[in-house]
């Protein structure tokens with residue numbers, strides 16, 4: 001079962017630059033989003049672990065790239081959240097450089113999950129990240145988080161508008177509704193990650 005594979009996720013390392021990252025082999029999928037977008041909640045829901053992403057929230061770790069291994073060949077990567085952090089322009093600029101370098105140079109990186117609160121989609125930061133990914137030819141899959149905050153109709157309308165804008169910002173980018181609270185879209189997100197991480201899903205998940 002795919003969920004069992006995700007449940008294996010274990011924290012392995014924090015890095016403040018590409019040079020400190022674990023060996024660049026196998027497959028990796030990264031999670032990005034503004035602070036408070038719901039990234040930790042999504043990581044916990046996808047890995048079916050309550051406290052996994054708490055590691056990334058410990059003091060001193062919020063500005064680091066945090067790596068979680070599913071096995072020797074597959075990792076989920078929690079990129080630092082942007083936005084509310086009270087840091088200087090110089091620190092922000094340094095961070096942007098590290099992030100852009102990670103997206104550009106990381107050979108094992110197969111795709112980026114971009115999380116956006118369904119009530120605040122495609123902020124300047126999100127657009128900046130999409131443009132880096134586009135330049136690096138990296139696939140992006142968007143989770144519109146906290147979808148439970150809107151009724152179904154309005155949520156689907158935001159999804160559709162967002163898909164339209166994504167088709168010009170970074171053609172090929174997919175998007176879905178997601179709620180960690182209601183467990184909406186968790187399987188769909190796992191499906192995307194399984195494909196990027198080349199997980200063996202077919203045999204195990206086929207009904208007998």
Ligand code: GDP
Nearest residue numbers: 034035036037038039040041146148179180181
């Ligand atoms: P992060 O800063 O991006 O890691 O965001 P968190 O996962 O810590 O979530 C930020 C806030 O949004 C917290 O108060 C969460 O309880 C809330 N939140 C996260 N996911 C959901 C969701 O699916 N539905 C609702 N209603 N709130 C959520």
